[in-house]
Amino acid sequence: MTTAAIVEPLDSGLAPATDRESTRLLRRLLRRPVTVVCMVWLAVVVIVAIVAPILMPHVASQNAGNIFKVLQGPSRQHLLGTDSVGRDVLDRLLVGTRVTMLGVVESVFVTLVIGVPAGLAAGYLGGRTDRAIGWLTDLTLSLPGIALVLVVLSIFPSSMLAGMVTLGVILSPFTTRVVRSATLPIREELYIAAAQVSGLSRFYIITRHVLSRILGVVIVLAAIYAATSLVTQTGLAYLGLIVPLPAPSWGGMVGDGISALTNQPWLIWPPGVAMTLTVVAFGLLGDAVRDVTAERWSGARVQRPGRRRAAPMAGAGPSPVAPAPASDALLCVQNLTVRFPSRGSVRVIDDVSFEIAAGETVGLVGESGCGKTVTAMSLLRLLPGDGEIVAGRITFDGRDLASLPEEQLRRVRGREIGLISQEPMVSLTPAFRVGWQLALSVRVHHGVSRRAAQATAIELLRSVHLPDPGLVARLYPHELSGGMAQRVAIARALAGEPKLLIADEPTTALDVTVQAEILELLRELQRDRGMAILLVTHDWGVVADLCDRAVVMYAGQVVEQAELNPLFRRPLHPYTRALLMSDLHNAPDLDHLPSIPGSVPKPGAWPHGCHFHPRCGYATAACRDQPIPLEHPTAGRDTRCIHADQLSVLR
Numbered sequence: 220m221t222t223a224a225i226v227e228p229l230d231s232g233l234a235p236a237t238d239r240e241s242t243r244l245l246r247r248l249l250r251r252p253v254t255v256v257c258m259v260w261l262a263v264v265v266i267v268a269i270v271a272p273i274l275m276p277h278v279a280s281q282n283a284g285n286i287f288k289v290l291q292g293p294s295r296q297h298l299l300g301t302d303s304v305g306r307d308v309l310d311r312l313l314v315g316t317r318v319t320m321l322g323v324v325e326s327v328f329v330t331l332v333i334g335v336p337a338g339l340a341a342g343y344l345g346g347r348t349d350r351a352i353g354w355l356t357d358l359t360l361s362l363p364g365i366a367l368v369l370v371v372l373s374i375f376p377s378s379m380l381a382g383m384v385t386l387g388v389i390l391s392p393f394t395t396r397v398v399r400s401a402t403l404p405i406r407e408e409l410y411i412a413a414a415q416v417s418g419l420s421r422f423y424i425i426t427r428h429v430l431s432r433i434l435g436v437v438i439v440l441a442a443i444y445a446a447t448s449l450v451t452q453t454g455l456a457y458l459g460l461i462v463p464l465p466a467p468s469w470g471g472m473v474g475d476g477i478s479a480l481t482n483q484p485w486l487i488w489p490p491g492v493a494m495t496l497t498v499v500a501f502g503l504l505g506d507a508v509r510d511v512t513a514e515r516w517s518g519a520r521v522q523r524p525g526r527r528r529a530a531p532m533a534g535a536g537p538s539p540v541a542p543a544p545a546s547d548a549l550l551c552v553q554n555l556t557v558r559f560p561s562r563g564s565v566r567v568i569d570d571v572s573f574e575i576a577a578g579e580t581v582g583l584v585g586e587s588g589c590g591k592t593v594t595a596m597s598l599l600r601l602l603p604g605d606g607e608i609v610a611g612r613i614t615f616d617g618r619d620l621a622s623l624p625e626e627q628l629r630r631v632r633g634r635e636i637g638l639i640s641q642e643p644m645v646s647l648t649p650a651f652r653v654g655w656q657l658a659l660s661v662r663v664h665h666g667v668s669r670r671a672a673q674a675t676a677i678e679l680l681r682s683v684h685l686p687d688p689g690l691v692a693r694l695y696p697h698e699l700s701g702g703m704a705q706r707v708a709i710a711r712a713l714a715g716e717p718k719l720l721i722a723d724e725p726t727t728a729l730d731v732t733v734q735a736e737i738l739e740l741l742r743e744l745q746r747d748r749g750m751a752i753l754l755v756t757h758d759w760g761v762v763a764d765l766c767d768r769a770v771v772m773y774a775g776q777v778v779e780q781a782e783l784n785p786l787f788r789r790p791l792h793p794y795t796r797a798l799l800m801s802d803l804h805n806a807p808d809l810d811h812l813p814s815i816p817g818s819v820p821k822p823g824a825w826p827h828g829c830h831f832h833p834r835c836g837y838a839t840a841a842c843r844d845q846p847i848p849l850e851h852p853t854a855g856r857d858t859r860c861i862h863a864d865q866l867s868v869l870r
């Protein structure tokens with residue numbers, strides 16, 4: 220089953236929204252009187268361009284007119300008067316519309332065909348592709364545009380096609396830059412990461428998920444270029460460079476009008492008015508499309524909270540320090556180190572190791588900024604920005620995900636490791652109905668027929684206890700409540716029947732009652748499906764509710780990990796102890812809830828020695844001297860503290 224095959228529409232409520240969405244956009248456009256006038260005018264222009272040369276074939280080749288009717292004003296016989304050789308102005312205006320509009324279409328087509336794919340590739344892929352396209356764009360922009368058109372026209376004299384294609388090439392760098400800028404924020408959105416986790420190819424994500432979002436920008440650009448092309452073409456035709464005489468064109472007629480300006484000023488009015496109305500219509504229509512598109516997204520779009528762009532891993536490979544794991548854990552992370560070259564090669568994850576057994580639920584705990592989410596996303600190699608794994612091994616079901624070829628990793632994402640995020644609304648593609656998105660994931664992962672995928676999508680919605688799954692399947696993400704959206708996101712994560720589910724703060728954005736329902740749902744799904752869960756959270760209540768073990772992170776390092784009972788009873792790291800003490804459920808005195816002084820240091824500002832020592836009440840000189848290794852004081856317990864033995868039982 221190829222992704223291309225899935226592009227075809229599904230039927231009923233599970234169909235992609237494109238057609239119906241286009242109808243909606245058209246309806247919104249038609250509610251604006253000015254837009255309707257512009258559309259009517261442009262429709263008239265197009266009809267005239269098609270019909271007039273067919274009805275009046277002689278006008279295009281009419282060289283001689285009538286010497287007795289030269290430069291006449293409007294009359295009953297000649298409604299728009301006659302030109303400098305006595306030909307009917309209205310006839311030439313109508314017939315000249317085709318060549319004029321053809322020139323516009325040629326240049327706009329060329330600039331979009333070159334500029335849009337280049338901008339999408341630069342914005343979405345980034346890295347070398349972005350730099351290479353940026354260099355080509357700069358090079359093209361540095362060329363003298365008009366001089367280039369004149370050079371081309373000297374090679375292809377009076378060729379409208381050559382002139383307009385050259386103009387399109389000259390305009391394409393602007394398109395590239397605008398499209399790239401529009402793509403950059405979209406690639407950061409969670410639903411793009413979710414699409415990658417679903418196993419969709421880059422080409423499919425770019426053409427369906429990204430292009431659909433920037434379509435309004437592209438239409439506005441097309442309108443602007445149409446106006447620009449019309450004006451430029453008129454100038455070239457006025458100079459007699461692109462339309463061979465006696466063929467009529469609006470530009471040629473403007474030139475005729477200017478040369479007769481003193482004898483018959485009227486002559487410039489017909490082509491001038493036609494041009495002005497067309498340019499204004501293009502501009503207003505482009506504005507209207509932009510506004511309507513913005514209205515459409517304003518109800519659907521929620522900004523992604525942080526940078527989570529999927530980045531190709533550069534320089535990642537098997538850790539030179541991590542031998543293959545001896546354990547039979549489903550997931551074994553060893554000495555994982557992640558850095559960001561664009562931030563001065565700062566490490567944000569430092570020597571992180573932990574395991575998850577099949578069917579186990581492990582909580583990844585810590586304050587914001589400790590590296591929990593980066594650790595979780597590095598398991599899928601979906602690091603934000605230019606983040607890269609520089610050391611370590613991520614062994615999942617016998618394979619090292621840190622060095623697995625991208626093509627193979629794509630089959631792991633979604634199918635073997637699922638992902639749900641804290642912002643369910645932005646993890647669903649706003650352009651498509653819920654049912655269609657689910658059915659697509661099912662087809663990508665299992666290669667089943669369209670009908671079977673639709674049935675499975677409904678079953679998935681039912682399995683996450685959504686009432687009336689058929690109705691929910693027909694809704695857009697922005698029509699869902701937060702709890703419903705999270706259930707849909709969970710259903711999609713289950714589409715591949717993963718062995719491991721990464722749940723990144725899955726209840727943070729939800730209210731308390733919905734949080735409890737989602738936790739209960741996760742517990743039930745895990746029990747029924749036997750999948751392992753890595754639960755990223757800062758909430759000890761959620762950990763206590765759902766997890767078997769906890770891994771505590773601080774400033775990019777694992778500082779402690781253990782099963783919940785011993786961890787809660789006697790934490791072996793001061794940070795874990797302080798986190799537990801400051802939790803509402805553990806506070807000895809609710810009137811004086813303890814807090815940890817200071818804040819988590821940013822990557823690059825980690826203190827020497829123990830990262831926690833500036834905030835630690837147990838710190839000694841030895842804690843500041845050298846990095847603290849992760850010790851194993853007892854079976855099943857790890858701590859990164861040299862004074863762990865001094866910590867007492869919590870209660």
Ligand code: SF4
Binds near residue numbers: 793829833837839
């Ligand atoms: S190593 Fe020292 S500074 Fe770090 S947590 Fe332990 S006692 Fe505190």
